[in-house]
Amino acid sequence: MRLPERATMTVTETARILGIHRDTAYDAVRRGDLPAIRVGRAILVPTALLAAMLGLPAPGAGDVAPP
Template identity: 45%
Template sequence: MATKTTSATMKVEEAGQMLGIGRNQAYEAVRRGEIPSLKIGGRILVPRRRLMALINGDVEEEADQL
């Protein structure tokens, strides 16, 4: 039986859905640095672990990633 693996990153739209905000608001939050992101080629990706740390208020873990 195959197990589903969760990728280390997600699309900005997915991060927005998790946060309960729209697509445009999510991209604006990335631009302002409010949502952690990586730019790889032409893609903007959100590191899942860093977003979860931000949501959970894990300030220390978030600071370690900077």
């Protein structure tokens, strides 16, 4: 499974990745089962938090060079 390199994803994108229906994903956000932030009317899922929930490395985590 590969998550987008962006900082956030839409709930619809998250549902596709998880293999669940979009409405189920929105219900999970309402219950607090999926991490989400609201920006205006948009509901966005932070990619790093979703990766952590799934036990995956954060996208781009290995791309940062040490100082």
